[in-house]
Amino acid sequence: MTTLGLPAAPRRAPRPRRPGRLILLGLLALLLLAAAAAAAPWLAPWDPEEMDVIGVMGPPSAAHPFGSDVMGRDVLSRVLFALRASLLVSTSAVLLSLLVAIPLGLVAGYFGRWVDGAISRALDMILVLPAMLLAITFIAILGPGSTVAALAIAVIYLPILARVMRTGALVVTRNDYVLGARARGASHLRVLLTHVLPNALGPVIVQASILAAFALQLEAGLSFLGLGVQPPTPSLGSMLADGRDVLTQAPWVEIFPGLAIVAAVLAFTVLGEGLRQAFDPEGVAE
Amino acid sequence: MADLLRVEGLRKTFTLGGPPWARRRVVALDGVSLALGLGRTLGLVGESGSGKSTLGRCILGLTTPDEGSVTFDGTEVASLRGRALLDFRRRVQPVFQDPWGSLDPRWTVGRSVREALDCFRIGTSADRDRRVLDLFRRVGLDPDLAGRRPTRLSGGQRQRVAIAAALASGPELIVADEPVSALDMSVQAQILNLFMDLRRDLGVASVFVTHDLGVVKHVSDEVAVMFRGRLVETGEVEEVMDRPRHDYTRALLAANPALHVLPAPRSP
Amino acid sequence: MTALLSVSDVAIRFAGPARPAVDGVSLDLRAGEMFGLVGESGSGKSTLANAVLGLLPASATVTGSIRLEGRELLGLPEEELRAIRGDAAAMIFQDASASLDPTWPVGDQIAETIRAHRPVSRREAERRALELMAEVGIPDPARRFRDAPHRFSGGMRQRIVIAAALANDPRLLIADEPTTALDVTIQAQVLQLIDRLRREHGTTVLLITHDLGVVAQACDRVGVMRGGRLLEVVATADLFAKPSHPYTRALLAANPATAPRGSRLPVIPPEWSVEALDG
Numbered sequence: 001m002t003t004l005g006l007p008a009a010p011r012r013a014p015r016p017r018r019p020g021r022l023i024l025l026g027l028l029a030l031l032l033l034a035a036a037a038a039a040a041p042w043l044a045p046w047d048p049e050e051m052d053v054i055g056v057m058g059p060p061s062a063a064h065p066f067g068s069d070v071m072g073r074d075v076l077s078r079v080l081f082a083l084r085a086s087l088l089v090s091t092s093a094v095l096l097s098l099l100v101a102i103p104l105g106l107v108a109g110y111f112g113r114w115v116d117g118a119i120s121r122a123l124d125m126i127l128v129l130p131a132m133l134l135a136i137t138f139i140a141i142l143g144p145g146s147t148v149a150a151l152a153i154a155v156i157y158l159p160i161l162a163r164v165m166r167t168g169a170l171v172v173t174r175n176d177y178v179l180g181a182r183a184r185g186a187s188h189l190r191v192l193l194t195h196v197l198p199n200a201l202g203p204v205i206v207q208a209s210i211l212a213a214f215a216l217q218l219e220a221g222l223s224f225l226g227l228g229v230q231p232p233t234p235s236l237g238s239m240l241a242d243g244r245d246v247l248t249q250a251p252w253v254e255i256f257p258g259l260a261i262v263a264a265v266l267a268f269t270v271l272g273e274g275l276r277q278a279f280d281p282e283g284v285a286e
Numbered sequence: 287m288a289d290l291l292r293v294e295g296l297r298k299t300f301t302l303g304g305p306p307w308a309r310r311r312v313v314a315l316d317g318v319s320l321a322l323g324l325g326r327t328l329g330l331v332g333e334s335g336s337g338k339s340t341l342g343r344c345i346l347g348l349t350t351p352d353e354g355s356v357t358f359d360g361t362e363v364a365s366l367r368g369r370a371l372l373d374f375r376r377r378v379q380p381v382f383q384d385p386w387g388s389l390d391p392r393w394t395v396g397r398s399v400r401e402a403l404d405c406f407r408i409g410t411s412a413d414r415d416r417r418v419l420d421l422f423r424r425v426g427l428d429p430d431l432a433g434r435r436p437t438r439l440s441g442g443q444r445q446r447v448a449i450a451a452a453l454a455s456g457p458e459l460i461v462a463d464e465p466v467s468a469l470d471m472s473v474q475a476q477i478l479n480l481f482m483d484l485r486r487d488l489g490v491a492s493v494f495v496t497h498d499l500g501v502v503k504h505v506s507d508e509v510a511v512m513f514r515g516r517l518v519e520t521g522e523v524e525e526v527m528d529r530p531r532h533d534y535t536r537a538l539l540a541a542n543p544a545l546h547v548l549p550a551p552r553s554p
Numbered sequence: 555m556t557a558l559l560s561v562s563d564v565a566i567r568f569a570g571p572a573r574p575a576v577d578g579v580s581l582d583l584r585a586g587e588m589f590g591l592v593g594e595s596g597s598g599k600s601t602l603a604n605a606v607l608g609l610l611p612a613s614a615t616v617t618g619s620i621r622l623e624g625r626e627l628l629g630l631p632e633e634e635l636r637a638i639r640g641d642a643a644a645m646i647f648q649d650a651s652a653s654l655d656p657t658w659p660v661g662d663q664i665a666e667t668i669r670a671h672r673p674v675s676r677r678e679a680e681r682r683a684l685e686l687m688a689e690v691g692i693p694d695p696a697r698r699f700r701d702a703p704h705r706f707s708g709g710m711r712q713r714i715v716i717a718a719a720l721a722n723d724p725r726l727l728i729a730d731e732p733t734t735a736l737d738v739t740i741q742a743q744v745l746q747l748i749d750r751l752r753r754e755h756g757t758t759v760l761l762i763t764h765d766l767g768v769v770a771q772a773c774d775r776v777g778v779m780r781g782g783r784l785l786e787v788v789a790t791a792d793l794f795a796k797p798s799h800p801y802t803r804a805l806l807a808a809n810p811a812t813a814p815r816g817s818r819l820p821v822i823p824p825e826w827s828v829e830a831l832d833g
Contacts, residue, residue: 176382177390177398180448183346184455185375185405198392333737441595470594470764472822475808479819497738500767500811504819523815534739541742542767542811 023278026209026271033264037084044077049232057250067252069242075253079260082234087264089146089228089235090215093153094208101158102197102204105165110173110188110196120166123159131156132221139227146235149228153215164207168200175199202279206272213268220261236261288360290491291322291345291459295354298340314340315351316515322508324458325489329502329523331538332512338495341512342461345493346380347371358459376406379452383464385444389436395447396422396432402454421450425480442473449480453488460484460492466501478505499542503527511535556624557582558758559606559726564618566601566610566782575601575614577782583726588752588759590773590790592766594805598782599762603728606760607645608635622726641671644719648731650711654703661687661699664718671722686717690747709740716747723755730762745772766809770794778802 036043045063052072060067066075108119126134135152142148172178173196181191216236222228223237231238236257243254298315314337322328332338343349345356347363356363358374366374379402382388389398396418403414419429425446436444445465452460462481466474482505484490494506502509502523509526511519511534518532530536559582566576576598583589593599604610606620606627620627622643627635639645647653654663664683668674674682680699687695690713703711712732719727729748733741749772752759761773769776769790777787778799786799797803804822806812813819 175390176380176384176388179343179348180380180382180388180451181401181405182348183375183378183380184402184451185372186401187405190405195390199390333739471766471805471808472594475810475819476821478810479821482816482818498811499738500809504810504813504815504817537739541738 020274020278022270022274024274026267026269026274029263029267030271033083033260033267034087036080037087040077040080040084044074044080046074046077048073048077048081048234050074057246057253059250060252066256067250069239069250069253070246075239075256078234078239079236079256082229082236082239082257083260083264085146085229085233086216086219086236086261089150089153089219090212090264093150093215093219094157094212096150096154097157097161097211098204098208100154101161102165102201104158105162105167105204106169106192106197106200108162109166109169109171109200110192112170112173116166119162123162126155127159131218135218135222136225136227139222144227144230146229146233149219149222152222153218156218157211157215160211161204161207165200165204168203169196172196172199202275206276206279209268209272209275213265213272216261216264216268289321290324290326290359291320291493292357293318293320293341293345293354294357295319296341296344296351296356297353298337298344298349298351313515315344315354318354318512318515318517320510320517320520322459322491322493325485325491326508327485327492327494327506329506329509330493330495330512331497331499331502331509333497335514336512337515338512339463342380342463342493342495345459346378346461347374348380372406376402376455377457378459378461379455379457381445381448381452381460381462381465383467385441385448385468386436388448389444389451391436393435394433395436395439395444398436399432399447399451399454402451406455408455417454421454424453425450426476440473441469442476445469445473445477446480449477449484453484453490458489458491460490461495462492463495464497465494467496467498474501481505499527499538511538557621558585558623559583559760560619560621560624561602561606562619562621564602564605564616564620566598566605566617567615569613574782576605578618579779579782579784580618581777581784581787583758583760585725585758586752586756587774588749588761588772590761590763590769590776591779592763592769592776593779594764596781597779599779600730602779603645603730603760603762606726606728607639607643608632609645637671640667640719640724641722642724643726643728644722644724645728645730646712646715646719646732648734650708650715650735651703653715654711656703658702659700660703660706660714661695664714664721667718667721682721683717686721687714689751690714690717690720691743692717707740709736709744712736712744713747716744716751720751720755720757724757726758726760727752728760728762731764732761733768734763734765741768742771748772766806767811778805 050073052068054072055064055068056072057070058064058068064074064076066079068074104119108116134156138152138155139148178191178195181195219228219235220237220240223235224241228237229235239257240254243257247254296315296318300312300314302310302312318341330338330341340349344351350364358378363374389395399418399421400414403409403417408414409417418432422429422432427443427446427450431439431443439447466477469477478501485492494502496502506523509521509523510517511532513534519526519530519535526535527539530539561579561581564576564579565574567574579602591599601610605616608627608630610616616628654660661680661683664686665676665679668679668682684695684699687699692698692710692713706714732748733744736744745768748759751757763769773790775787776790776793778785778801780801785801793802794806797806804820807820808822810819
């Protein structure tokens with residue numbers, strides 16, 4: 001069928017949505033996870049690295065609510081400490097990436113022409129490499145560790161976030177108020193900071209919160225391969241790797257770190273969805 | 287008397303984007319020359335793509351022409367730097383067509399009007415606050431509206447805010463790009479009246495870009511007709527309307543039946 | 555003589571606003587005439603036009619009666635309305651490019667409209683589409699048949715939309731601001747085209763516009779709407795010579811093309827202005 005004769009639906013006032021609730025829910029969940037991670041030394045009933053040869057692969061009990069792993073270490077304590085490492089890596093990776101991506105994308109989208117060309121081509125070069133390969137290359141050069149893992153993830157995210165920022169800046173720059181601000185004597189820097197950035201930031205923040213959820217998985221993946229957080233410090237990824245071998249005998253070793261990842265990813269995603277709705281112009285209620 | 291604005295031999299070519307094999311060069315301005323005296327209003331007419339908006343931007347110094355020059359009050363605009371450029375911007379201000387797009391949706395309209403005062407560092411902070419309220423009254427708006435965002439205003443109110451923002455720095459020339467095209471007839475009449483008041487009271491010269499000969503006839507002293515990047519006809523309004531020389535001007539006149547078909551309504 | 559389209563006491567409400575978008579409008583269109591429905595934004599003219607072919611969103615409640623050739627359209631099931639749309643009655647909109655699928659050749663889109671309503675072969679439909687393209691003044695239609703919409707100028711695209719609308723020889727054509735997006739000189743050509751086609755095919759045209767100039771150029775009769783109400787219906791000549799309603803008079807007087815040059819334009823009294831409706 002053709003679309004002939006189909007009218008644009010008359011513009012109606014959008015139904016008021018409550019993005020605030022989602023944002024609140026996401027933030028609350030994240031805060032809870034972060035608080036638990038931060039308070040790990042006090043919350044954890046055991047030392048996460050302390051082995052108990054007798055209690056190897058013990059099922060959940062009063063003493064070990066999440067059971068214990070192959071080396072008899074307390075899974076609950078390890079999950080709390082692992083959460084710490086994982087959240088730290090994923091959020092610092094995304095923040096680091098934003099720090100570079102925002103100015104690059106802003107400048108590329110606003111100035112266009114050769115500035116855009118140069119920045120975009122440079123970012124494309126990162127984008128053509130598979131993410132995991134890039135991270136492994138990074139770690140191969142600098143050696144494994146949580147700082148390097150965060151750095152690698154930040155580099156992987158750089159072109160994605162910069163591109164979202166660039167598109168936003170490009171669209172906002174077309175508005176007459178940007179041209180008008182120039183005519184009202186505003187410098188490029190002032191226009192960028194007061195008009196373009198605030199109006200174009202929304203999608204980037206949304207994207208960043210979604211990427212933070214992925215970063216958690218990416219970090220888990222790297223640690224799973226033994227390239228991220230280094231043992232004996234627990235990370236959710238390395239815990240998954242350990243638990244896989246004993247999945248049938250002691251599923252709790254796998255399940256609890258898995259649930260922690262799910263919870264953190266969900267929290268970031270809910271936050272991201274709330275932010276997306278809040279920044280969506282159709283949803284902006286006065 | 288020296289002209290306030292002189293445009294000489296302006297040329298501007300754009301390359302439309304896309305992959306290299308699909309790029310097209312478009313001549314937006316092809317040797318455009320015109321002059322405007324102090325406090326005069328020039329109606330710049332032409333269809334979409336005729337180059338009239340590009341000409342407006344060149345006059346505002348927001349687009350650099352490939353060839354030719356724009357001279358404002360005896361100084362070439364392209365040569366201006368630093369303080370001199372800022373001073374030129376203070377004296378030449380734009381008003382755009384779409385009052386939706388010309389106001390930052392995240393700013394209160396008061397802040398938009400204040401922007402020029404802040405950037406040009408006019409007066410103290412208290413002076414600026416007072417001046418913003420004066421400007422609101424000047425364009426016929428309730429100063430209480432200054433704290434609102436543009437979405438809370440009607441189209442006509444938004445266009446008044448845009449005009450107030452342009453007036454803030456006390457300009458001598460306003461380049462208005464289709465300032466009434468997006469408005470309903472009843473609102474358009476109010477905005478046209480406002481423009482005429484400003485010219486009378488403040489002596490502001492203006493370049494009034496429009497596609498509507500009816501509007502030109504009403505507000506301008508002179509008219510310039512653009513067609514495919516060239517000025518095909520310039521002159522005093524009566525002269526051009528009564529004896530159009532160029533085919534395109536005739537077509538424009540014929541296409542606006544209101545100018546000759548509609549009899550003037552009897553006064554109510 | 556019976557009316558081709560008979561609208562009686564139609565009121566349209568949307569879920570949100572308290573004020574009805576259309577408020578008790580009655581209107582008869584004579585067969586073969588071009589009727590102009592004018593009004594400013596928010597007057598309800600487009601809402602009324604969309605109601606005729608059942609194109610309003612589900613949140614709208616329509617009461618009253620709308621009859622096309624004596625047949626009640628209000629309350630018809632969607633399938634029956636779809637059978638009428640593009641056949642007995644067609645509609646064209648302001649934005650021609652939004653009415654055309656950007657990826658389809660224009661000729662196929664016209665042919666498709668025919669095949670949606672007539673049991674004809676593809677060859678036959680394409681032959682007819684080609685004729686229509688020639689009829690609406692597309693130069694060299696055989697060569698342009700397979701071109702995508704973006705290869706045409708705005709005016710040419712609107713001609714193609716008109717060709718598709720007329721493909722099944724509708725008795726009623728509703729044109730909602732068909733020339734508003736076009737340049738002034740192209741506007742005149744498209745209006746002349748619509749006028750010629752309705753004379754040749756005997757189509758009744760309901761032309762929705764905010765532009766009194768367009769009305770003056772093309773319409774036999776005019777209805778003036780404001781705030782959902784139909785204020786008056788008069789012959790076009792009378793509208794300009796002796797407007798009876800104060801709002802119409804004010805609207806005409808506010809037109810800078812007719813006002814004395816440089817004069818203060820009479821402002822529409824606040825109680826009649828568009829902005830009074832927002833408050």
